[in-house]
Amino acid sequence: xxxxxxxxxxxxxxxxxxxxxxxxxxxxxxxxxxxxxxxxxxxxxxxxxxxxxxxxxxxxxxxxxxxxxxxxxxxxxxxxxxxxxxxxxxxxxxxxxxxxxxxxxxxxxxxxxxxxxxxxxxxxxxxxxxxxxxxxxxxxxxxxxxxxxxxxxxxxxxxxxxxxxxxxxxxxxxxxxxxxxxxxxxxxxxxxxxxxxxxxxxxxxxxxxxxxxxxxxxxxxxxxxxxxxxxxxxxxxxxxxxxxxxxxxxxxxxxxxxxxxxxxxxxxxxxxxxxxxxxxxxxxxxxxxxxxxxxxxxxxxxxxxxxxxxxxxxxxxxxxxxxxxxxxxxxxxxxxxxxxxxxxxxxxxxxxxxxxxx
Amino acid sequence: xxxxxxxxxxxxxxxxxxxxxxxxxxxxxxxxxxxxxxxxxxxxxxxxxxxxxxxxxxxxxxxxxxxxxxxxxxxxxxxxxxxxxxxxxxxxxxxxxxxxxxxxxx
Numbered sequence: 034x035x036x037x038x039x040x041x042x043x044x045x046x047x048x049x050x051x052x053x054x055x056x057x058x059x060x061x062x063x064x065x066x067x068x069x070x071x072x073x074x075x076x077x078x079x080x081x082x083x084x085x086x087x088x089x090x091x092x093x094x095x096x097x098x099x100x101x102x103x104x105x106x107x108x109x110x111x112x113x114x115x116x117x118x119x120x121x122x123x124x125x126x127x128x129x130x131x132x133x134x135x136x137x138x139x140x141x142x143x144x145x146x147x148x149x150x151x152x153x154x155x156x157x158x159x160x161x162x163x164x165x166x167x168x169x170x171x172x173x174x175x176x177x178x179x180x181x182x183x184x185x186x187x188x189x190x191x192x193x194x195x196x197x198x199x200x201x202x203x204x205x206x207x208x209x210x211x212x213x214x215x216x217x218x219x220x221x222x223x224x225x226x227x228x229x230x231x232x233x234x235x236x237x238x239x240x241x242x243x244x245x246x247x248x249x250x251x252x253x254x255x256x257x258x259x260x261x262x263x264x265x266x267x268x269x270x271x272x273x274x275x276x277x278x279x280x281x282x283x284x285x286x287x288x289x290x291x292x293x294x295x296x297x298x299x300x301x302x303x304x305x306x307x308x309x310x311x312x313x314x315x316x317x318x319x320x321x322x323x324x325x326x327x328x329x330x331x332x333x334x335x336x337x338x339x340x341x342x343x344x345x346x347x348x349x350x351x352x353x354x355x356x357x358x359x360x361x362x363x364x365x366x367x368x369x370x371x372x373x374x375x376x377x378x379x380x381x382x383x384x385x386x387x388x389x390x391x
Numbered sequence: 392x393x394x395x396x397x398x399x400x401x402x403x404x405x406x407x408x409x410x411x412x413x414x415x416x417x418x419x420x421x422x423x424x425x426x427x428x429x430x431x432x433x434x435x436x437x438x439x440x441x442x443x444x445x446x447x448x449x450x451x452x453x454x455x456x457x458x459x460x461x462x463x464x465x466x467x468x469x470x471x472x473x474x475x476x477x478x479x480x481x482x483x484x485x486x487x488x489x490x491x492x493x494x495x496x497x
Binding site: 174178181231286 | 399400401402403404405406407408409448449450451452453472473475477480484487491494
């Protein structure tokens, strides 16, 4: 038998601040409905679900829906099942739950939103205030985090190899950035364009961690997912084990169970494979390392110039869904000119074996 | 009956976790072989489509391929976490646990 859940129509038109007041002060039924409404706006969602039309259509949203700089987070729990989105456990403005996965997801989405707003004046994933939804406790011993096109989803890990995936801010930021890339460039998730998609998520994941920790490029560890592994996993370098290293791709881990980090740092070691969607998490080491080198060449806070160059490249209409490394490098160099860091960015790409025309 | 299980994808690529698992009911204790058969029956495995429709959205999702050979019948199913119904999730949980045991040498 099919049960249909109806939401009271008033919750579709109330602005977020009123919904939050109801969520905090209303009776149980009103509170539940307000929390649901805060978590999803079906008008926006339906518009977004139409492939290839969304960019044209969503730009026409009425301005009254927007509240720039005001984030709208909702955290759900899947209660160790795999049904999405799950049950609301924390909405925007509600107090900490003292449950680590819930509060880390809430804080991590907040830090990511704040970074994009403070540094780039980007208002959420779609630059139009899209609500940020995250689901924690997905599955049983589920060792992964992913972006499903609508929300960020985090597993608890198996406790043997992986800790909970909300433990690392850069992992949360990585997933949210997949939403930004999907909104701006729709880089196809296979081969070199897929590796660029992955790399962009690592770049902004690293930048958001550095911005939060107030670290300059030479102070940062440039590790992605440090803390995700349990203490049993061995590192492949002189640093804690992590999922990837942007400074030294191929050294993030070297462990009897996991094997050795397969990421190349140079085009000479590019991996041709059918696995991993054509090596999206493998060959992303090359553009990751180019970004690291560019940030080190420029010096100072990586988000101020190198990050801005990569962000402008992501917004560049010349960045097509099937863009490969060479063309991406050319676009970053083009975008570097306005920040007067062209030489530093060009040198970074040359060091990873990509030589754009002068 | 032979079952081959190949997980792939996720937040990173880990060579040691992507190795396929091969299970033969002949080598399993009888109650466990029976349990595996029940999981396959509950998932209506041989009636499942070979490939879930591919979504153009999302990233970092895990994908699984399960191949079963039984009495001259063979069927292979590929899907991701968000495509799997509860019965298929139970089958993946069991096979993931077996793969973890095989990694630990149990």
